[in-house]
Amino acid sequence: MTFEAHAPGTISGKASRSPTTRRGRRSHVISYVVVGAIGLLCINLGYCTTLVNAAVLPKRAEPAMSTYLVNKVKGQAAQASTDTRGNYSTTSRLFVKDWASGTFTEALLELYYPQLTVLNPSISSQLDATSFRYSLIPSASNSIIASWASQRPSTTNQFAYVSGGAAGDPASLGWAWIIASKTVSSAATNTSYENIIQQEVSYLGTVPRTSDGAMSHRPSTEPVQLWSDFICVTYLSDMVPPFLAGRGLETNNATLLLEAHAQIKIYRRYLQDRRTGLWMHITLGSWQDSGLWATGNGWAAAGMTRVLASMMHSPTPSAYSSQIADLVTWISEIINAAFARLDSNGMIPDYFNDSNTFSDSASSALLASVPFRLAQLGHGTSAQLTTATALRDKVIPKISTSSGWLQGCVNPLSWEQTTNTSPEAQSFVLLLEAAYRAYSSSQ
Template sequence: MRPCAERGSALLLLLPVVVLAALSSLGVAALPQRPPLHAALDAPHRTLSKRASDDPRLSDVSRLEDDQLEGLLTLLNRTATKSWEIGTHLTALVELSYPDLSPFSSSSSSWARPSPDVSPPPTEVLAAVASILASQPAGQAQLVPDGSAADPASVGPYVVLANFTLAEGEQIGGKSKDEVVSAVERQVEVLLRGTPRTQDGAISHRTEDVELWSDFMYMVPPFFAYLGALTSNTSLLTAAYTQCELYRSHLRDERTGLWRHINNQFEGGGGMADDGLWATGNGWAAAGMARVLATYVNHPDSDVVAEFASQSSELSRWIAEIVNAAWAQPRAKYGLRYNYLNDTSSFADASGTALLAAATFRLSVLSIADSVTAPSTDALDAAEGAYRAVVPSRVSSAGVVSPVVDPMSFSDPLDDARADGSGQSSPEAAAFVLLLEAARRDWVESNGGVEPQTTAQGDSGSGGGPSAGARSAGALCAAVVAGLLAVGLVA
């Protein structure tokens, strides 16, 4: 990997040194310890059991069915194998099944101060981390090897969380506590010192040249913020915000307020470019900044909340700018949004639609805090319409979400998506639906159990026709009438 160029402001040039020195002085290893790990860690993954009445995963007003939930979780266990897929899968697991361990939790400080007796232990998350660490060669810089500099950082928060579960002398994935700490430190160092940058200090999304992708926002800033919160490292907390600010300055489209997908027009730039206003890319950006914002405003230390109040205000304004603009774009088939938000010649995409809706609900809940900008009423209304468009009609019992963008090409629809899961599927789309379910559940809870109101026809849209549910209901009515006619019960 090419080391980052020695350029930019003095503050940005010194930031990696300050951050790494702070990590060293604080000692990432100086974390609480807990009893031995759950026996389930012997397996790399485990499908979640059926939800009980007190399970926090779904609320009473959820539209997701039990078999759809289990299908999504099972599909993710089987198909989330790439670095960003694993990170997004783990984020969805935490937000859905262990909400007190997510920075979005405002009712518990467990996420920032995890204790040895945290209950329930995040067994499935720890099992996945064990698999990651067991596969990592000694001394490898990235937590998961990848041509992307950013994507491996998406698993970082969960490796940090796993470190809190280790007692002295205990191992996870064949790694000791000190080795886990070293793995986290190497991931931070390769981002801060071993990755190309723009002249003003934006870290490249790629390892080989300077490319800024909106995807970066979900991978790196939340990792910096989470690690900074758990280790009382304000330099890392600041680095999270700085990267958000820099990326916005380079990717924001002045006409719409939305973000372009990929900008490589820099010294040392290369690879690919994409000026399109990609729905999933805007979702990555809004949802990633929402996780950083939550880390600031829900931090249990009031001094941290006060210190980052201005950054929180700016982040919330930037998130609101994205979601308000996104929902103002044309609706596509089924009530979804287009893969490229302002391009009606592209296709309907449930994947980006779900992530944008999740970010909108998250911002709405966070706006309870002082100086946090809320999404517009129209945006919240559209997010609820989008939820109803996706859940349950766009999710099969095997967890396949459709129609969706091909996550490996981002400009083409995913072909051969089969309801039974035997064809292609998008792991990130499955994770986005779980993130949406968790975000909406928390919105409902924060609003006294009342569902969001919407005037949007979520399951229909311009040229979309009736929903699958409406079609099946219509077919049933027609069959019943035909039967009655046959026996002469109706005229």
């Protein structure tokens, strides 16, 4: 299928359906490329919206992370998340690929350039401004995109190509690619980036689907398979629905915004455990993981939050009122169910339905970030914020002040094992800190 551009009100019926499945994480590990200097801390968070369910943060909440600690976390994330050349590992560190870069670029933008994210209520008008290209340059995330662009094979229609990778993972780079296209100084680079963005959109219209329209997270060479991870990236702009929604916001394309919602709706139908409200990790394909993996639920909730923001901050948010209501409900289902199942350490367990699992710092950070963003968007609750704050208070002390690595995390490539060097967990910490600061500044 192809995605045609439609402004709100020019289409009828349901949007085309298409979720994408996730990476075969076990198949890729990588080396690192050092990203250039990250620019000055620029936390201009005055754009926060009025809260519908405002709640005062508990007085015992940990203060904002120090610049020193943020830089330590960021430094490890940069080394471990920005490789564009592929497949390298050491015994002491775990290096990953495109989804890790996508999550890191989103974290950089949300922490240092919040004006350039879908969480900014004015983002739509700012993207249209003729002066936008020269007003704010996110050099760190732009340099990551430039690295991917320089290594991108001419034979691929995706943002990136990783042997053994997933159909959905490269889309995690999507929002950073959009912002890079808007802020590069070269007209030729702008044109090249814009062409690549459109190629990615077109590619996603061709990936295999279920009979009811869910995009496979895996490439066309493998059976259709649905992963909860597909719903995010980058975070987090991370995987497919946030990218489609972000592109729809940028171009005022209702088809893409509605497609993002449709994909989430179908994925939820396949993956949600009706008893708990949480999502299973992987279904269909030649193998499954029916466990309620915490990080997968975090990816889903965080991704839906960015789709929610894209719809709310589009030029015509009233056109998406029913979809916005759906997303608030679906995000809250995951958050409320997860927060009701903290382990004896007050942390998120790696698998919610496994009594022998471990406390996971990574998913604790990612899931804790969501209520702060929901509250910023006017849809948080006091109970959610209280638990999110308590989780944050548990996560921050687990960051090594000497190395900067978050300790006690799930291994991104082996979901029942722990590691103290998870690249995506580093980005989760930055996402949590950005969300906490944004919400706190609004109080």
